[in-house]
Amino acid sequence: MTADRPPAPSWRSALALTLALGAGVAGAAEPLQASVSERAGRLVATFDLPTAFPAEIERQLGNGLTNVVALVASVVPERGGSPAAAGARTLEILFDVWEETYAVTVRDARTPRGRRAVLPDFAALRTFLSTQRDLDLGPAGELPPGPLVLEVRLDLNPVSREDLERTREFIANPASSGRPGGGSRSVLAAMASILLREPEEGEEFRLYRSSPFAAADARGR
Amino acid sequence: MRRGGPGWLRVSGFELQIALALAIGVTLSLLGALWLASDLAEQNLALGFNPRMVGRVQAVPVLYGELFQARKQLYAEQARALARELPRGEAEARAYLAGALERVPRLRRVAWIGPDGAVRAEAETDQPNPEGEWRAAPARVSLVDGGTLECTFAIEAAFFAELAEARDLAEVVRTVDALGAEVRRAYFRSFGALLVVLAGVAALVGIALARRTTRRVSALVAGVARVRAGDLTVRVDPGRSSDEVASLTRQFNDMVREVREARDRIVYLEKISGWQEVARRLAHEIKNPLTPIQLAFQQLEARWRAVPGGDPEFGRLVGEVAEIVREEVGTLQRLVEEFSGFAKLPDVKPSPADLAEVMEDFVRTSPQLAEAADLEIARGVGEVPVSVDRVLLRRVLANLAANAVEASRPARARLHLGIARTRDRAVLTVADEGPGIDRALRGRVFDPYFTTKSEGTGLGLAIVKKIVLQHGGEIQVGERPGGGASFTIALPLREAEAG
Numbered sequence: 001m002t003a004d005r006p007p008a009p010s011w012r013s014a015l016a017l018t019l020a021l022g023a024g025v026a027g028a029a030e031p032l033q034a035s036v037s038e039r040a041g042r043l044v045a046t047f048d049l050p051t052a053f054p055a056e057i058e059r060q061l062g063n064g065l066t067n068v069v070a071l072v073a074s075v076v077p078e079r080g081g082s083p084a085a086a087g088a089r090t091l092e093i094l095f096d097v098w099e100e101t102y103a104v105t106v107r108d109a110r111t112p113r114g115r116r117a118v119l120p121d122f123a124a125l126r127t128f129l130s131t132q133r134d135l136d137l138g139p140a141g142e143l144p145p146g147p148l149v150l151e152v153r154l155d156l157n158p159v160s161r162e163d164l165e166r167t168r169e170f171i172a173n174p175a176s177s178g179r180p181g182g183g184s185r186s187v188l189a190a191m192a193s194i195l196l197r198e199p200e201e202g203e204e205f206r207l208y209r210s211s212p213f214a215a216a217d218a219r220g221r
Numbered sequence: 222m223r224r225g226g227p228g229w230l231r232v233s234g235f236e237l238q239i240a241l242a243l244a245i246g247v248t249l250s251l252l253g254a255l256w257l258a259s260d261l262a263e264q265n266l267a268l269g270f271n272p273r274m275v276g277r278v279q280a281v282p283v284l285y286g287e288l289f290q291a292r293k294q295l296y297a298e299q300a301r302a303l304a305r306e307l308p309r310g311e312a313e314a315r316a317y318l319a320g321a322l323e324r325v326p327r328l329r330r331v332a333w334i335g336p337d338g339a340v341r342a343e344a345e346t347d348q349p350n351p352e353g354e355w356r357a358a359p360a361r362v363s364l365v366d367g368g369t370l371e372c373t374f375a376i377e378a379a380f381f382a383e384l385a386e387a388r389d390l391a392e393v394v395r396t397v398d399a400l401g402a403e404v405r406r407a408y409f410r411s412f413g414a415l416l417v418v419l420a421g422v423a424a425l426v427g428i429a430l431a432r433r434t435t436r437r438v439s440a441l442v443a444g445v446a447r448v449r450a451g452d453l454t455v456r457v458d459p460g461r462s463s464d465e466v467a468s469l470t471r472q473f474n475d476m477v478r479e480v481r482e483a484r485d486r487i488v489y490l491e492k493i494s495g496w497q498e499v500a501r502r503l504a505h506e507i508k509n510p511l512t513p514i515q516l517a518f519q520q521l522e523a524r525w526r527a528v529p530g531g532d533p534e535f536g537r538l539v540g541e542v543a544e545i546v547r548e549e550v551g552t553l554q555r556l557v558e559e560f561s562g563f564a565k566l567p568d569v570k571p572s573p574a575d576l577a578e579v580m581e582d583f584v585r586t587s588p589q590l591a592e593a594a595d596l597e598i599a600r601g602v603g604e605v606p607v608s609v610d611r612v613l614l615r616r617v618l619a620n621l622a623a624n625a626v627e628a629s630r631p632a633r634a635r636l637h638l639g640i641a642r643t644r645d646r647a648v649l650t651v652a653d654e655g656p657g658i659d660r661a662l663r664g665r666v667f668d669p670y671f672t673t674k675s676e677g678t679g680l681g682l683a684i685v686k687k688i689v690l691q692h693g694g695e696i697q698v699g700e701r702p703g704g705g706a707s708f709t710i711a712l713p714l715r716e717a718e719a720g
Binding site for chain 2: 062063064065066095097098100157159163164166168170171187188191192193195196197198199
């Protein structure tokens with residue numbers, strides 16, 4: 001049973017599938033459904049990503065490993081330029097193969113320690129992931145004049161500092177299976193682990209853009 | 222030759238070349254090793270992070286999920302089987318459920334819940350689970366006539382620990398796989414860093430090792446420069462090594478010593494030659510008028526004695542003067558003889574001899590020496606083969622012995638004669654227990670006509686040195702341990718015996 005089982009589809013294949021289905025790529029025809037508003041002196045964004053999590057991605061998100069969806073939302077001038085406001089949110093998804101439920105831990109500026117939700121199936125998970133509410137974009141300052149857009153960048157399983165540290169420990173001492181402790185038995189491996197750098201930002205991410213809106217729209221909502 | 226920087230930081234060109242050669246050798250080797258190791262690392266990474274392997278590792282949690290599913294189905298089926306056979310009487314049901322705990326593997330608790338929610342019968346085991354730590358896996362079956370049968374099965378807790386470990390590993394492998402290119406670059410950077418470190422260490426070790434040789438070569442070069450500038454007192458330390466550089470240094474020292482001795486010999490012999498000419502002329506000039514003076518005064522004395530009735534006072538005066546003239550003429554004649562002897566030193570006619578035997582012959586055939594001094598002879602070695610003129614060497618020994626006897630007066634002299642040999646030299650020592658020679662005068666004692674005695678011509682030691690130099694040897698004056706003067710003569714060993 002195990003020998004013939006194909007490996008779980010990677011994010012790349014899911015991404016390719018998403019592209020094939022014509023999902024919201026940056027500059028694609030379908031803009032991101034989003035709203036930016038001011039609440040208690042802070043900008044918050046709410047947006048929908050219905051096409052970002054196709055049904056085919058269930059196999060990956062249900063693989064029993066911790067999968068991380070990293071979202072970075074920023075308000076930028078429509079014609080490009082530096083972000084006027086930005087915020088980030090990570091969603092750690094772990095499918096419990098015993099309970100057969102999805103445990104999601106959401107971390108953002110408001111809940112740095114994370115808030116947890118347990119979802120009974122993939123449909124609930126997909127709904128949960130697709131609608132992102134009240135992402136804090138920072139203090140509501142002066143937004144630049146002219147048309148603005150909300151850009152949302154989505155990465156699946158980006159390499160975090162913790163991942164990098166675990167990888168360093170794994171390279172230094174593979175026998176420990178990535179768990180901390182135990183010195184390296186190889187000078188070369190120890191040096192390689194020290195010299196391992198964060199990967200340069202690649203192109204394996206998804207970028208969504210909303211329709212243009214004005215600063216007054218954000219303040220008025 | 223030397224580069225800047227104080228002390229150990231100074232690096233000579235020679236050292237730099239050796240260090241550079243080592244660094245290049247190490248770098249080339251390491252570059253080869255780098256290529257091989259990079260290839261090996263690439264192969265290992267390709268093997269260790271083969272996409273199929275990565276996929277299989279990441280699929281492990283799913284496999285555990287399927288295992289759990291299978292267990293759940295099994296437990297559900299077992300619960301249904303129990304429900305089918307469940308007696309409707311409560312007493313029978315309790316017995317049935319108690320028996321079920323023994324029949325059904327991993328069943329820990331079973332309860333019949335009536336439609337009203339009340340427990341009609343139940344059984345639970347307190348026996349330890351044969352498979353160790355366990356977690357509860359519930360299975361509930363609805364009964365046909367209402368109510369439910371609630372079962373609790375055991376599932377091995379180890380599965381969950383293994384699942385957690387497999388998930389950790391799979392997540393690490395996934396990250397490493399995602400970082401594959403960066404991991405390769407990290408290994409390459411490590412190789413590069415190690416290459417630089419090892420090449421640097423090799424260069425430092427090269428300099429350190431090279432210094433053991435180059436410092437001695439540099440010292441030799443400096444020594445040669447000093448010799449070229451005319452300094453023949455230079456001596457380079459060969460160190461404790463026995464390699465070619467040490468051998469070269471020793472030969473250089475020997476060569477410089479021989480050149481110095483040859484130069485000293487030539488200078489001294491030229492000086493002696495000049496003094497011999499002076500002595501020859503003096504002897505000639507003094508000797509010529511001595512005989513007429515002596516004859517004239519003898520005639521005068523004879524004529525006076527032949528005339529009778531002369532003045533007795535004048536006769537006594539003539540007798541006293543005649544005595545004085547004879548003594549002084551005799552002194553002058555002895556002086557002339559010594560000058561002549563010094564001026565006409567014969568050429569050396571060497572023949573093979575044992576130096577110890579020559580010395581013993583001298584002692585045996587010089588009874589006057591035994592009368593004048595106490596002798597102590599030290600001969601600690603066997604034959605000491607030399608090539609010497611026995612007659613001249615006897616004269617050397619006689620002059621040194623006479624010098625010692627005279628220096629010890631008025632006390633009776635004690636002479637210490639010794640024979641020894643070094644690697645290429647025969648060493649003859651003549652020492653006494655007299656007052657010794659003042660350190661300031663030691664450089665002049667071999668100069669002709671230099672003497673510290675009221676009597677004597679000052680030619681004895683000059684003759685000794687000339688004879689020694691003519692034999693290819695050298696003589697040094699020093700202090701005898703315990704007091705007294707010591708003359709040390711070093712003569713070359715006979716050719717076939719040297720070394």
